[in-house]
Amino acid sequence: MTEAYKLPAPIGEKVTRVDALVKVTGEAKFADDFKFGSDLLYGRIVRSPHPHALIERIDAGKALALPGVKAVVTGEDTTNRIGLYLKDRYTFCRDRVRYVGDPVAGVIATSVDIAEAGCKLIEIEYQMLEPVLDPLQGIQEDAPLIHPELGEYPVADFIFPKPGTNISNHFKVRKGDVEGTWSDCEVIVERSFRVPHIQHAPIEPHVAIAQVDHTGRITLWGSSQSPFAQRNLIAESLGISQREVRVISPYVGGGFGSKAGVSMEALAVVMAQAVPGHPVKLRLTREEEFFCAFVRQGLVAKIKVGAANNGKLLAMKTEYYWDAGAYTEYGVNITRAAGYSSTGPYEVPNVWCDSYCVYTNHPVGGPMRGFGMPEIHWGIEQVMDIVAEELQMDKVEFRLKNCLRAGSSTATGSEMHPTGLKECITKSAQAIQWGTEETASAPHKRRGKGVAIMWKAPAMPPNAGSSAWVRFNEDATISLGIGGQELGQGSHTVAAQMAAATLGVPMDWIHISGPLDTEYSPYEWQTVASRLTWSMGNAIVEAAQDAREQILDLVAQQWGEDPQNLDIKDGLVLSYRSEQVLPLQNLVVYGLPKPDGSGWRGGPIIGHGNFMPTYVTSLDVETGQGERAVVHFTTGCQAVDLEVDTETGQIRLLRVASAFDVGRAINPDQVRAQMEGGVVQGASTTILERLQLVDGVPINPSFVDYRIASTVDAPEEIITIIVEVPQDDGPWGARGIGEHSMVPTAPAIANALADALGLRILDLPLTAEKVFFALQEKGGAT
Amino acid sequence: MAKHFISLTVNGVREYVEVPSNMTLLALLRERLGLTGIKDGCSAGECGACTVLMNFEPVNACLTLAVEAEDAVILTVEGLAQDNRLDPVQKAIIDHGATQCGFCTPGILLSARALLDRNPSPSEWEIKDALRGNLCRCTGYVRIIRAIQEAASGGSDDRSL
Secondary structure, three states: OOOOOOOOOOOOOOOOOOOHHHHHHOOOOEHHHOOOHHHOEEEEEEEOOOOOEEEEEEEOHHHHHOOOEEEEEEHHHOOOOEOOOEOOEOOOOOOEEOOOOOEEEEEEEOOHHHHHHHHHHOEEEEEEOOOOOOHHHHOOOOOOOOOOOHHHOOEOOOOOOOOOOOEEEEEEEEEOOHHHHHHHOOEEEEEEEEEOOEOOOOOOOOEEEEEEOOOOOEEEEEOOOOHHHHHHHHHHHHOOOHHHEEEEEOEOOOOOOOOOOOOOHHHHHHHHHOOOOOOEEEEOOHHHHHHOOOEEOEEEEEEEEEEOOOOOEEEEEEEEEEEEEOOOOOOHHHHHHHHHOOOOOEOOOEEEEEEEEEEOOOOOEEOOOOOOHHHHHHHHHHHHHHHHHHHOOOHHHHHHHHEOOOOOEOOOOOEOOOOOHHHHHHHHHHHOOOOOOOOOOOOOEEEEEEEEEEEEOOOOOOOOOEEEEEEEOOOOOEEEEEOOOOOOOOHHHHHHHHHHHHHOOOHHHEEEOOOEEOOOOOOEOOOOOOOHHHHHHHHHHHHHHHHHHHHHHHHHHHHOOOHHHEEEEOOEEEEOOOOOEEEOOOHHHHOEEOOOOOOEEOOOOEEEEEEOOOOOOOOOOOOOOOOOOOOOOEEEEEEEEEEEEOOOOOEEEEEEEEEEEOOOOOOHHHHHHHHHHHHHHHHHHHHOOOOOEEOOEEOOOOOOOOOOOOHHHOOOEEEEEEEOOOOOOOHHHOOOOOOHHHOOHHHHHHHHHHHHHOOOOOEOOOOHHHHHHHHHHHOOOO | OOEEEEEEEEOOEEEEEEEEOOOEHHHHHHHHOOOOOOOOOOOOOOOOOOEEEEOOEEEEOOOOEHHHHOOOEEEOHHHOOEOOEOOHHHHHHHHOOOOOOOOOHHHHHHHHHHHHHHOOOOOHHHHHHHOOOOOOOOOOOHHHHHHHHHHHOOOOOOOEO
């Protein structure tokens, strides 16, 4: 889009977050801030201490005898299995436990302490089963089966479980002739990588309060990225109508995927059913938060890449073995996304990929910021660096030569849309003076620079929908109804910007209607996949246009003019022909009196809009090929300049340049904020984070033993670069940016570390200890 | 559980309450006094979301017993803005877009206020050091640090609520 194109205010402007004031005064309400009075009861969960076992007997007698305990629920109180893409779990275990933390029983009591005491009184006998503790073990033919009933589970039509195995999805890409191409390659590089489980660690723990009234109607208050998906999945699992379930969700204190789908909310609902009339609160402790909500899946990646002597990529073979955990109802689609994105943002004529979702007796893998992309790019981007090294090509040059451009054929044989990836690479490399050697601050320290590129599409069903409404108040201020959640990413602010720009009113006239309530808010599939700005944005624009047209038609009738000649600016309806002006106040609710006194015209204005992609095609089961695998890809690049201490192994990030093609920055300041946050979260997961599982038992479930980045770990400088190559079906060309900035961070750091020390570490995280010992093994820094 | 009558001043208001021995200051403030601006992120003194000022010093309210606050002066996020004016740190956090999900923000504001009270012109390192007990998973801290630097240098004059 040319610079001459003028964006309507306040699109593209730095506007203050609409939620900032209530968040600095403490007025912003989060789910745990609601008050429920003295009827409130508290739930606690008895969880499996074993990774894999059959439940032989549960005796709740002593717990029920404890004063203050109101009820105990178990798997017998659940009806149908629950899950997003694959219904593979019961809310409470029925006959088998599959991970340490699996919920076996729920105790409802008058206080948390009593519920906790009640949990300890429940007697459970288990029969131990051999656990699966690694995906490479899980795929063996003689591996213990974690889900013998896999073949019976309802499943989405783009997920392919293999009953009789631990593989709940196998996504294949077969493009060109990979095996026949290796002999044409000048350079072939093959490496294996491991990515451990990590935890999203939002600062707000999961909390859900459920109440079932005496008609059976359920109300659920929770911290949720997905009120509508929760309504749907919980209703299905209980065998009741969606009409009987109402989900209310205020501001979310960080999600990053952990509060998408259903994780612990259904537990609260089943417990509330045992005590009709009483709200029941279930709040995860920080310890539970680490392994009883979703974790990011582990990954074993085997990557083989071949290139010609002219530096062009010829073939790529990837095998992704996902350590997907005990239930993969959501995770199966991560493994699919990894498959269709398996090459990273490169043009490769011959591609082979097998992406296996493998059940293990580990915590439940689920969506986390990046949805499989940080995990696969960790390996891809290091292999590409090594290929460039072996070709003796500059690593930036190599990427510019091979990266996707408009019209490129992707791994699935789909055509790449226009993308600013090259600009992202060039600008981020420039920002850290790529090619210039820097001097370390001390003799025992080394400097290094690295880059990594990425792509990511919103991973979702092909028909994930959004809707919106705009409703006027008497003074022409507006309630904007949206179903997308404010998790901190700034969606409320861009929503208000888009509505104001479309309607032609000042932004402070827009109020986002809330808290989000499935009873009143318009439908939104989920707040995931960096899809709101694009998808919900389109629905908002359509809703605002609908309202605007109703207003212009009304005033045009009143003035005897063609609505084409009318416009709304700064809240005033004006005619470019007759130059009449009319403020919106009152007419948007009361209509207008006909000039001849014969009555009134108009009525309260409500505009509505929706959006759903209609063009995503299915992919061939055997080859993964198809015309359009996804809606679009956001692409980007990060360049890292670091210093590493050879005496301690400690990495210090000096400069990180982060460049992404966001299509159109609706709010450039918020785009930059997303990039900064993603860089630091990415750096934290690269250098510090690993959920340590020993025989399936998490041994570091606290912020003391599982460190996340604090102020002192943040890079010295983060340079953010916005690239705008518009999306054809995005509002003003926008596409998402919420997740992407943590995708290339880890491999960019690893590549910079390799530059500094001349060694490669293939398993995350890059702890000081690991770097130190790798250096010892190598015999010192180069 | 033994009960204790204590009095304390919370955001300028004298409170007289009866508390059990094991009640935390966090529970007293959030559940008894209804000050839900203060957040509970870990109940174990690891995340800093429950930071309040007790006699002008930042404390983790989840690790402080209510009885320890006998006769104390407590400041929570609800008491930061006064006379219809935001605290300069609040204003700077807004201006710099330094809050995202907002769950850690109340604790960060109070750590920052305590820092500026004892050291009106802190270096970047001193800011980082004062805030290392306040975890934020969204912002990457960059804007928070910048905002506190601005608040220290006087900040914006227009702080009306």
